[in-house]
Amino acid sequence: MIITLNPLAGKVEVEQICQQLKNLELEAATLPHRPDISLMIYGVITENKLEIIRRLPKVVRTEKIQMPYHRASKQLHPEASVIQVGNVKVGGGNFAMIGGPCSIENSMQLEETAEYVKASGSNMLRGGAFKPRTSPYSFQGMGKQGLDLLHKVGKKLDMPIVSEVMSIDQIELFGDVDMFQVGARNMQNFDLLKELGKTNKPVLLKRGLSATIQEWLMSAEYIMSEGNENVILCERGIRTFETYTRNTADLSAIAAIKKLSHLPIVIDPSHAAGKRDMIESLALAAVAAGADGLIIETHPHPEEAISDGEQSLYPDQYAALTEKVWKLHQFMKTL
Amino acid sequence: MIITLNPLAGKVEVEQICQQLKNLELEAATLPHRPDISLMIYGVITENKLEIIRRLPKVVRTEKIQMPYHRASKQLHPEASVIQVGNVKVGGGNFAMIGGPCSIENSMQLEETAEYVKASGSNMLRGGAFKPRTSPYSFQGMGKQGLDLLHKVGKKLDMPIVSEVMSIDQIELFGDVDMFQVGARNMQNFDLLKELGKTNKPVLLKRGLSATIQEWLMSAEYIMSEGNENVILCERGIRTFETYTRNTADLSAIAAIKKLSHLPIVIDPSHAAGKRDMIESLALAAVAAGADGLIIETHPHPEEAISDGEQSLYPDQYAALTEKVWKLHQFMKTL
Amino acid sequence: MIITLNPLAGKVEVEQICQQLKNLELEAATLPHRPDISLMIYGVITENKLEIIRRLPKVVRTEKIQMPYHRASKQLHPEASVIQVGNVKVGGGNFAMIGGPCSIENSMQLEETAEYVKASGSNMLRGGAFKPRTSPYSFQGMGKQGLDLLHKVGKKLDMPIVSEVMSIDQIELFGDVDMFQVGARNMQNFDLLKELGKTNKPVLLKRGLSATIQEWLMSAEYIMSEGNENVILCERGIRTFETYTRNTADLSAIAAIKKLSHLPIVIDPSHAAGKRDMIESLALAAVAAGADGLIIETHPHPEEAISDGEQSLYPDQYAALTEKVWKLHQFMKTL
Amino acid sequence: MIITLNPLAGKVEVEQICQQLKNLELEAATLPHRPDISLMIYGVITENKLEIIRRLPKVVRTEKIQMPYHRASKQLHPEASVIQVGNVKVGGGNFAMIGGPCSIENSMQLEETAEYVKASGSNMLRGGAFKPRTSPYSFQGMGKQGLDLLHKVGKKLDMPIVSEVMSIDQIELFGDVDMFQVGARNMQNFDLLKELGKTNKPVLLKRGLSATIQEWLMSAEYIMSEGNENVILCERGIRTFETYTRNTADLSAIAAIKKLSHLPIVIDPSHAAGKRDMIESLALAAVAAGADGLIIETHPHPEEAISDGEQSLYPDQYAALTEKVWKLHQFMKTL
Incomplete structure (x- = not known):
């Protein structure tokens, strides 16, 4: 009460x-x-x-307290949260444009990507070093070495970096990373969430493939109840019967989260659609719906990417989209 | 071939x-x-x-013919179709803003609604006369009398009208209606689709609750294969595990349809969300994603509506949204 | 009340x-x-x-009346209904073993099938004359001629017959058919349901691909509220994210229906699984779960079937399964 | 190859x-x-x-190797695996009847439960010590103390014990536990799976709420590729649109797994249905479908249970069900 x-x-x-x-x-x-x-x-x-x-x-x-989540709820925190990730603010009108490759493959690939991501006007860099792959026989990521590359490149270009953490024992390797990412498959890995809650580093919490909005906020609560209130939610498509797209982007999650919570919400159209030529439409829709950011996969040579090539934007597509995103974001403030 | x-x-x-x-x-x-x-x-x-x-x-x-639908496919019809509904064009850059009540309840309710719908800048009027209700004990609509009211009001305000047809024997009652609507539950009522295909009146074909994109286009094909090529697709939310919203708006359907077909696509955020305060976010998202129109429920007194009150916009909400929709639609052309 | x-x-x-x-x-x-x-x-x-x-x-x-369906509810009708279909009783301990081809293709195919279906111990014959096909270009069934064949064969072998009705204007063609089947795609074709409710012939009502248990019972209520209480429910798999099977058999529907309603429930493992070699496991499971019957597709030469060949049992498989089904049905009464 | x-x-x-x-x-x-x-x-x-x-x-x-999973595939291991869990064999005709409370609450509750579970003819004991709860504010389990109680009671009654492990650092606490359980939420916690693969203790791998059959087998492969081939699969209901049941039991998974893999499969009707009075129907269905075991929640006083009370069987229900299960299991061998 x-x-x-x-x-x-x-x-x-x-x-x-x-x-x-x-x-x-x-x-x-x-x-x-x-x-x-x-x-x-x-x-x-x-x-x-x-x-x-x-x-x-x-x-x-x-x-009465209306929701089973307290700290994530708007009732206890009526104003939109602004989360500081390195030198970038997210939420409360501040927009995050996060780009980068699915997997960090090598120094050249990462540098090349980061440069056009930065040049296009993006303000954060993503890159996977630990990869949750369905098959144990698929590339599992460069690990710590990948994080080091990411840190080096982020520092050079003055961009905060975000990368996925998959287990508690990896946490200590993320000292130079500006934001943890928790993947969809780990959204209810409660022990991991609690440990991240004991740090004070921002956490980008992806929605599970079949997690309800409420379960997602309860997972945010796991992090926040340990003291770390720097949570950014990320919708990345839910699992439905439709097979044309990899997942189904649930853009109604934006309005739902804005109503229920003060936490920022970022959209990942790359994993939602799984198809390069659908990204732009979904990204612009997310901006118009009120999202606080986008996280998008891009690769200098998508056809050679080790993972998720078919959903990675070409450099020129990425640049064109970023320009539209910023223009639309500004325009929406005038409506 | x-x-x-x-x-x-x-x-x-x-x-x-x-x-x-x-x-x-x-x-x-x-x-x-x-x-x-x-x-x-x-x-x-x-x-x-x-x-x-x-x-x-x-x-x-x-x-080779790539898709099982031929007439609905972009392969045989590369340019976007423009469908003429009364004096309004839909598709190929022409936008339909369709508003009105879920059910036509009486003359006063319909006139009042139609007037503010028109005044806000909408170009088409919707209203249900035959209602597909889950329960046989719920209000089943005013029937022919409702259609007559709709026709009278539409004519007075010079707006084309659209209303749902539920069975073959109702078709002849729709002489004064400018566009048939086929509801989600009838999307695979193939005998009805074939009969509508024998007319030359536009058909607004709603996507079934659990229909794939391909099945939806196949249902359009049923209409078109009988000779009526005036089909407009309407996404109205699909059924998923999420219970916070009535259905899940699948806005990725916009990009998918634009890629596969030449037919226009209209979004129904009212049935998708089922919650009044989520409509605006979804409607603007649909415009930014490239939709060719919106169909939105509104009622002068939603709390007294016979059906779907909780998802019907108040008059001032409807007017404010319509203004934003047109501004955003214009802006998107500049991107 | x-x-x-x-x-x-x-x-x-x-x-x-x-x-x-x-x-x-x-x-x-x-x-x-x-x-x-x-x-x-x-x-x-x-x-x-x-x-x-x-x-x-x-x-x-x-x-209080607990459920929105009254006539289908156990509250108003505590004892299990026994539905008479021709000379066969279904429900209340009486089991229906319904076999036959997906589509009636010709006289020889139907006779050959019916003979081994009868010989195996089945008590009802199925066969599609009007086929709801996703594509307008697929075989749409033999129509009235198919019904006539079915009637002739059923009469000769003294087996009641069941076939799918797709629209109101077909109803009069079903004079010699012992039970209407309403397909999954028409479960909420309310005008059709009402018309069937005005007859007194049994209706096998298939569950829609994404219909909840409650919606399904509401559709039964549409038929019953017009006076026809002879409804048999048929679960045929629901649509989920799983792609290995054609649909997902929801066998928990058996316990749910037994708790909520007095109507018999029959399981269709053929459409649920969509794969021949999974039918037996599901059919036996349905019997053990308490189903009142099974409806199973079989064809003398599945590899030559016009439709659904991959889920049709070979004659010897069908015979072997039927024997097991009856034995298990008897055994369950001893538990 | x-x-x-x-x-x-x-x-x-x-x-x-x-x-x-x-x-x-x-x-x-x-x-x-x-x-x-x-x-x-x-x-x-x-x-x-x-x-x-x-x-x-x-x-x-x-x-060619047909499937992305090798060690879990039937192609490389045509005969059904028999997994030894303490003194109990599972698979290849050997049936596991696993009962016990959702959460271990205290010594008396566990002993009382274990005694009637054993007396009814069950051969394995379950009990949760680490509980993956949606809310951080819910009871999180007794932890190590719970495992000690479980071990004591299992040893006294000569029953192997199974309990859920949620993170890598808990593994060492499971020395006295006969089988690890990996919960649905952790099915793709790949780091945990790999660590369990380095032990030689059996693992009961629950299917994720929205995991496909193939993804589930790939998760088994994660364990097996590290050397531990003692994996038992457990279907516990998938997430669908249906809200009447907690989840939807996918009993077609039994036939699918038997076709694709040599690993045993056990069914958990308690979590699938979420309703006490549906358990029996589903449990018997699973046996008839060919499952290698059942895992069922029971509690001496379900209405006082800390978790999952509404799906826990009363002692007499549990005993009656177990008797039917064994009879049916024997009967199925005669078909």
């Missing part, structure tokens, strides 16, 4: 109320993200206790 | 080729929507016959 | 109660399928009226 | 062939699970090399 106090209540009065709640065997914590003076109450609140609480001095309102 | 002839081939030469094909027990028909001189060949084409065909004078190319 | 009367209430007393309800502007109808004396009440029941009803003489209990 | 040798080939000849393959820059390994003498060939096999291989002495046949 949440109780809201008279805006004139002073620090001493708030402390008195907390003490009175303690006498009722209830814990209370202030809610820093609410514009009013509010307390969240933990413990079993009986009818009798509720009656007492309502009559406490300075208490003007009590309300 | 399709064969393309030398652009200099004259009428007589084309006829000669058709005769030679006939001698091979093959039928041929010219393809009016291709920019080149092309013939479509029907019949079993053996290796030997193919060899002969390739050596016929004026034949410059043979190509 | 349902009210239950004292079992000693006489006819006159029931009539008096009905009159008293009428005075309250409520309609009442007796419920013939309930073991107790019960009345169903139609109309708006206010708190005040409810109070009066409860105090009426002989009224011992009032209960 | 696989090459099969003349059955009369001696050890020396096989070695010679391996040497000749090495000269072609190909690696070869014998396939111990094939009844014939077969070699699996690794490396790039050009047309020229294939020609040479076919002419090598003793080579009688070459065949």
Whole structure:
């Protein structure tokens, strides 16, 4: 339950109320993200206790917590969060244009990609070093060496970098990475989420292939409940009966998240569509729908890519799309 | 199979080729929507016959038909179709903004709605007279009387009208209606589709709840194969595991249809989301993705609507959205 | 609402109660399928009226109607229905083993199939004369001529026959057919359902590809609300993300239907799996789960079948399966 | 590629062939699970090399590897695997009846449950000590203490025990556990799978909520490719649009796995249905379909269970079901 106090209540009065709640065997914590003076109450609140609480001095309102996620919920944090990733802000009107290859393959490929990604006006660099592949016999990524390359290139071009972490023991290798990515397959790897929650580095949390909006927010809550509130949600297509596309982009997730949560949401049209020539349409749709960013795969030579070549944009396609994205993002602010 | 002839081939030469094909027990028909001189060949084409065909004078190319739908396919009709609905063009850069109530309830409700729909800048009016309801005990629509009201109001405001037809015996009641709508539940009611194909009135063909893109185009083909090429596709959300929304809007269908077909595609965000406050985000996304129109439910008093009240926009919401839609549609042409 | 009367209430007393309800502007109808004396009440029941009803003489209990389907519900009809199809009973412990080809192709094919289907111990014959095909260019069935063949063969072998009806205007052609089949694509063709409800011939109602259990029962209700209570439900696989099978057999539908409804349920493993070598496993599973019947495709020469050859059993497979099915059905009664 | 040798080939000849393959820059390994003498060939096999291989002495046949999973495939291991879990065999006609509570709550609850599970004729005990809960605020399990209780009770009753492992760092705590369980949410936690592959303890691998059959077998391959071939697959319901059941039991997975793989498959009707009164129907269906075992949740007082109470069987229900399961399992061998 949440109780809201008279805006004139002073620090001493708030402390008195907390003490009175303690006498009722209830814990209370202030809610820093609410514009009013509010307390969240933990413990079993009986009818009798509720009656007492309502009559406490300075208490003007009590309300139920509507959602099973608290920290991810808009109720406890009405304003949109702005997450700082390196020198880039995401959310609250700040847009992230994240580009890069699916897998980091070698130094030349990464540098070449990063340069045109930067030149096109993107503000963040992605690249996979640890790859969750369906087959144990497929390329599993360059590992730590890939992260080092990514760091070097990101630093040179002054772009924050994001890369996928697959297990707890990899966390310590991500010291130079600006944002962890949790992949769709690990969205409910709760032990991993808890460990990431003990860091203070931003986490890009992809939605699971068949995760409901609520389950996705509950997974964000796993990270946030450990103290790390720097979570960015990423929709990357859900699994449906349709086989023409790799997955089905659920762009209604944008409006849903904006209504339920204060966390930014980024769209990944590359994995959603799985087809290069559908990316632009989906990316622009995401911007118009109100997304806080895009994460898009590109490769200097998609036909030679080790993974996901058929969904990677050619350099000129990527540049053209980025230009449109920024123009549309600016235009949407005028509507 | 399709064969393309030398652009200099004259009428007589084309006829000669058709005769030679006939001698091979093959039928041929010219393809009016291709920019080149092309013939479509029907019949079993053996290796030997193919060899002969390739050596016929004026034949410059043979190509396989790639898709099981022919008339709906871009291969036989490379340019985007423009469908004329009353005085409104849809497709090929022409945008349809279709608004109105889910069900026609009475004269006053319909007139009031139609007036603000028109005033907001919409160019087509929707209204259900025959309602496919899950329960036999729910309101089944005003029937013919509803169609008459719709016609009267549409005529007064000079707006073409669209309404759902549910069975073959209703077709004759739609004389004054400018466009048939086939609902999601009837997308594979093949006998109905064939009968609509025998008219020359436009058909707004909604995608079935769990129809693949290909099945949807095959249903368009059922209409077109009977001679009626005036088909407009309408995506209205597919059925997935997600329960937060009524259905899941599949906006990637826009890019898919643009790639596979020449038919226009309109988006119905009302049924897709099922929640009023998600409509705007999805509608703008659809415009940015390249949709040829929108069909949106609105009601003067949604809380009193007989059906679908929770997804119907309030008049001021509808007007505000329509304005944004047109501005965005114009802007997209500049990108 | 349902009210239950004292079992000693006489006819006159029931009539008096009905009159008293009428005075309250409520309609009442007796419920013939309930073991107790019960009345169903139609109309708006206010708190005040409810109070009066409860105090009426002989009224011992009032209960809410739990489900939106009434006639299909177990609440109004606690005992399992037994549906008579020709000389065969289905439901309430009576098992239907229905076999035959997907499409009726010609006299010889049908006779040959029917003979081994009969010889194997099956008690009903299936065969498609009107075929709902995804493509307008595929074989659409032999039509009336096919029905005539089916009738002739069924009569000769003394087996009731079942065949799919696709539209209202076909109904009159089914005079000699013992049971209508409504296909998955027409499960929500409500006008067709209503017309079938005006006949008294049994209807085998297939579940739509993405219909929920509740929607399926609502479609049964459409038929029953017009007076025809002879409905048999048929699960034939639902559409999911899995591509290995044609559809996903939802065998949990058996337990669900047994709990919610009194109608018999038959399983179609042929369309569910779409693969010949999976039929036996699913068919036996359905019997063990408590299904009231099976409908299975078989063909004398599956590799030459016009439609669905890959899921049609060879004659010897069909015979072997039928034997196992009957043995297992008997065994289940001993558990 | 696989090459099969003349059955009369001696050890020396096989070695010679391996040497000749090495000269072609190909690696070869014998396939111990094939009844014939077969070699699996690794490396790039050009047309020229294939020609040479076919002419090598003793080579009688070459065949492509059909599936991306090798060790899980029936092609390399035609006979059904029998997995030894403590003193119980699973697969190849040996049936596992696994019962126990969702969560281990305390010593008394576990002992009471285990005693009636054992008495009913079950041969394995399940109990969750680490619980993957959607919410971080839900009970997360008793942890190591729970495993110790499970071990104590299993030892006393002479039943092998199975419990879920959620992360790599928990593996070492499972020394006394007879079989690891990998939950649906971790089916593609590839790092965990690889680590389990380095042990030689059996792994019960649950299918992910939206995993295809092929993805599931690929996850088994992750474990097996590290050397641990003791994998038992467990179907526990997939996520579909249906909301009446918690998930949709995919019993066609039984026939599919039997066709594609040699690994045993066990069914979990508790999580599939999520409703106590549907368990029996699904459990018996699974036995009839050919499953190698069942894993079922039961609790002495389901209404007081900390988790999954609504799907836990009462003790008498569990006992009655177990008796039917064994009878049916025996009967199926006579069909």
